[in-house]
Structures are given as structure tokens and as C-alpha cells.
Amino acid sequence: MNELTNFDQTAEARDIAYHMHAYTNAVRHAEVGPMIIEGGEGIYVEDNEGRRYIEGMAGLWSVGVGFNDQRLIKAATDQLQKLPFYHNFGHKSHAPAIDLAEQLIAIAPVPMSKVFYTNSGSEANDTVLKMIWYRSNAMGKPEKKKVISRMRGYHGVTIASASLTGLPNNHKSFDLPIDRVLHTMAPHFWKDGNPGETEEEFATRCANELEAMIQREGPETVAAFWAEPVMGAGGVVVPPKTYYEKIQAVLEKHDILFVADEVICGFGRTGNMFGSETMGIRPDVIVMSKQITSSYIPFSAIMMNDRVYGPIAEESNRIGTFGHGFTAGGHPLGAAVALANLAVIQDNDLVANARDVGAHLLGRLHGLADSPLVGEVRGIGLIAAVELVEDKATKSVSTAGKLGGLMNNAMMRNGLISRNMYDAVAFCPPLIITRAQADDLFEIVAKSLGELEAELG
Numbered sequence: 507m508n509e510l511t512n513f514d515q516t517a518e519a520r521d522i523a524y525h526m527h528a529y530t531n532a533v534r535h536a537e538v539g540p541m542i543i544e545g546g547e548g549i550y551v552e553d554n555e556g557r558r559y560i561e562g563m564a565g566l567w568s569v570g571v572g573f574n575d576q577r578l579i580k581a582a583t584d585q586l587q588k589l590p591f592y593h594n595f596g597h598k599s600h601a602p603a604i605d606l607a608e609q610l611i612a613i614a615p616v617p618m619s620k621v622f623y624t625n626s627g628s629e630a631n632d633t634v635l636k637m638i639w640y641r642s643n644a645m646g647k648p649e650k651k652k653v654i655s656r657m658r659g660y661h662g663v664t665i666a667s668a669s670l671t672g673l674p675n676n677h678k679s680f681d682l683p684i685d686r687v688l689h690t691m692a693p694h695f696w697k698d699g700n701p702g703e704t705e706e707e708f709a710t711r712c713a714n715e716l717e718a719m720i721q722r723e724g725p726e727t728v729a730a731f732w733a734e735p736v737m738g739a740g741g742v743v744v745p746p747k748t749y750y751e752k753i754q755a756v757l758e759k760h761d762i763l764f765v766a767d768e769v770i771c772g773f774g775r776t777g778n779m780f781g782s783e784t785m786g787i788r789p790d791v792i793v794m795s796k797q798i799t800s801s802y803i804p805f806s807a808i809m810m811n812d813r814v815y816g817p818i819a820e821e822s823n824r825i826g827t828f829g830h831g832f833t834a835g836g837h838p839l840g841a842a843v844a845l846a847n848l849a850v851i852q853d854n855d856l857v858a859n860a861r862d863v864g865a866h867l868l869g870r871l872h873g874l875a876d877s878p879l880v881g882e883v884r885g886i887g888l889i890a891a892v893e894l895v896e897d898k899a900t901k902s903v904s905t906a907g908k909l910g911g912l913m914n915n916a917m918m919r920n921g922l923i924s925r926n927m928y929d930a931v932a933f934c935p936p937l938i939i940t941r942a943q944a945d946d947l948f949e950i951v952a953k954s955l956g957e958l959e960a961e962l963g
């Protein structure tokens with residue numbers, strides 16, 4: 507701190523005065539004020555008034571190893587001492603970036619060829635879109651540039667990745683999405699299934715709708731399909747059985763690449779190292795961020811197979827360089843922390859823990875299904891959501907987001923940080939959570955739901 511810090515005012519007042527928040531109603535922030543987090547330990551964080559919370563969202567679906575893992579902290583400090591910065595432009599390299607690329611290729615769920623480094627999930631998706639356009643030009647198919655993502659999918663907030671995102675608030679007043687980005691339906695059976703339709707029939711309808719969109723646009727103009735194996739920010743949507751099998755058959759028929767956005771699912775979240783394994787996806791490109799460093803350091807990476815890499819490499823040779831890259835891409839600190847993070851996940855078998863404790867937690871959450879306010883409980887591995895409704899028969903609410911907001915506030919009062927996406931409250935705790943801690947988390951959910959039922963009476 508220095509003389510520019512005004513200690514006469516509280517941190518809350520100074521936050522309101524100087525800090526514009528992400529994903530926040532800027533005007534309301536002046537009334538609501540910030541929640542200031544000062545520390546963390548394991549699955550818990552503590553605010554500046556000494557209140558402790560279970561971080562039921564692992565921060566932003568991301569702090570897999572918990573909030574004070576010493577191996578990650580040591581890896582970061584050691585790397586700072588050794589080489590605080592270097593880059594990978596023009597043939598330069600460094601050991602952490604090389605070691606991590608090799609390890610990512612080794613754990614990839616399908617054969618992959620190369621890793622490219624970026625700094626955030628948004629930047630990674632943006633980069634993949636540029637790579638796909640570059641590749642189509644390299645292949646002499648300049649018309650093959652359209653991409654299809656899904657309504658309610660989340661891929662970030664840069665111009666390209668916000669366009670891929672299929673949520674209204676990421677488009678409204680931003681003049682997005684850009685051309686050449688299309689959205690097909692979300693695979694949410696509970697919400698969008700027709701009366702009498704089976705899950706598998708619904709999956710067929712999703713694939714048919716994709717096929718129809720491709721035909722309308724012209725199959726020769728569509729380059730790639732983008733999907734989170736399990737949707738996160740769109741409300742934790744686990745696709746129904748046979749969905750990806752049917753989607754992939756359509757893509758293969760039309761020579762369309764599959765980009766798996768594993769920014770939330772990657773590194774154990776769904777009970778396997780990658781969501782693609784859990785969901786039976788054979789991606790051409792994998793996007794990774796968040797849990798790759800447990801978010802201790804901003805970092806992201808893209809893995810691609812030879813089918814994608816080959817034409818891009820040729821084009822860079824024709825032009826003389828691949829004209830894309832970020833100053834901090836593959837940052838030694840991030841790569842060192844990612845290597846330590848991977849070691850912690852592997853040494854502590856956190857993928858199996860996500861599977862076991864996740865099944866336990868989901869089982870307990872399913873026990874809430876009888877509540878008059880619970881429409882659906884869904885999830886897989888250690889990611890879950892409880893969708894609240896006012897009318898179970900019509901699955902409806904009068905004001906979207908009201909119930910979810912009230913439930914979120916109740917859980918917060920009771921010591922659990924969750925997040926509501928409209929009326930779905932999500933749970934995505936650190937991968938290190940134990941069964942006993944999952945029970946604690948569940949007890950707060952059940953208590954908060956009881957309070958909400960009483961309040962709405």
C-alpha cells in the first residue's frame with residue numbers, strides 16, 4: 507500500500523468507488539457492495555469479516571486442488587526464482603512449456619499432435635476459431651468457415667468466443683454474435699423434451715436439427731462444431747444417452763471438426779480426466795483452462811490432432827510464419843503450476859475422488875426431488891445442479907431467476923457459496939472434497955431449501 511490508498515474508507519466503500527466488476531449489475535453494486543474474500547484453505551474460503559464458507563463452485567468451476575495447495579505454491583515460487591518469464595515466439599522455448607505439452611498429449615483422450623498455449627478460456631476458443639479459418643484457407647476451401655455451437659453453451663467473452671456462447675446476456679448490446687457463428691439447440695431433455703418423447707428420441711431430434719441446419723447453410727460451408735462435453739454456465743446440462751454418438755455421425759458425414767471445450771470438464775471434473783471420455787466424444791481439438799492450473803495462475807491450452815495441425819503447419823510455411831501468439835502464452839509460471847497441478851491430481855487420485863464423492867453428493871441431492879420446489883436434479887462426477895420451479899407440472903416459474911437468487915442467498919447465509927443460473931443452482935466443489943464435506947455441503951442445501959419452502963409457504 508502507499509499514500510494513494512485511503513485507509514479512512516472501508517475496503518467496501520473503495521471497491522464501490524473504484525472497481526468495476528465482471529458479470530455484475532454495475533448500478534446495483536453500489537447498493538449491494540462487494541463480498542471480500544481474504545483467504546482460503548482446502549474447500550473453504552473466508553471473508554474479511556471472518557466468516558467461513560464452503561466454496562461450492564471451486565471459485566469459478568476451477569480450483570480443483572483447493573485453496574492452499576503447497577505443491578502448486580512451491581512450483582510457482584521455484585519457477586519465479588528460476589525463470590520468471592520467457593516466451594515461445596520464433597523457435598524460443600523453455601522446459602515447463604515442453605514438459606507440459608508432452609504430458610497433455612500423453613493424457614489426451616484421443617491421439618493428439620500438438621499443444622498451443624493461450625491465457626484464458628476465451629482466448630483459447632478465439633484462437634481455435636482463427637486456426638480453423640486458417641486451416642480452411644490452407645486446404646483451398648475458403649468457403650468452409652461457419653461454425654456451429656449450441657444455445658446455452660458457454661465459451662467465453664471475447665468477440666469470437668462470446669459469439670460462440672449461446673446465452674442472451676453475452677450478446678445483448680454487444681452487437682454479437684458475429685456472422686458465421688450459428689447456434690443449434692441445447693441437449694436438455696428435461697427442459698426441451700416433448701411429451702411422450704424418450705431420451706433417445708430427443709437425442710435423435712437434436713442430431714436431426716443439426717443436420718437440417720448444416721443442409722440449410724450448405725455442408726461445404728461448415729467447418730466445426732463446438733461443445734462443452736457437459737454444459738456448465740448454461741445450467742449444468744448433461745446430454746442424454748446417445749446424443750454425442752448421433753451428433754458425431756452427422757459431423758463425420760460432412761467432414762466437420764469437433765471442438766471439445768473442456769475448460770470446465772477437463773482434469774477430472776466429470777469423473778474421468780476429460781469430459782470427452784465420460785461422454786464418448788472423439789474431438790479434433792480440445793480447449794483447456796481453469797482447472798489446468800486450478801486457476802492459481804491464468805493459463806490455457808489447446809490440443810489438436812494432425813488433421814487440424816497438418817494444414818496449419820503447411821500454411822505457416824507458405825506464408826513464412828504462423829502469425830498468431832500471445833506474449834504470455836505458455837508462461838513458465840503457469841506451465842510449472844499446471845505440471846504441479848497434474849501431479850497433485852494424479853498422486854491423490856482426484857479423478858476417482860470426483861467420481862466417488864460426486865456420485866455420493868448427487869445421490870443425496872436426488873433425495874431433494876420430492877420438494878415442491880425442485881424440478882430437476884442433474885449432474886455427473888463432481889458437477890451438479892438443482893433446478894427450482896414454482897409449478898412442477900409445467901416446470902415453470904413466474905419470474906426467471908427469482909427462486910434461484912433466493913436459494914443462492916439462503917445458502918450463502920448458511921455458509922455455502924453456490925451460483926444460480928436463472929433458477930438452477932450449481933455445485934462444482936474442489937475435486938479434493940471428502941464424503942464428509944460433501945455431506946456438510948448437502949446439509950446446507952437441504953436446510954436452505956427448507957427455509958425457502960417456509961418463506962414461500
Ligand code: PLP
Nearest residue numbers: 626627628660661662734769770
Ligand atoms: N469455456 C468454458 C466452458 C467456460 O466455462 C469458460 C468460463 O467460464 C470459458 C470458456 C471462458 O474462460 P475465461 O473466463 O477464462 O475466458
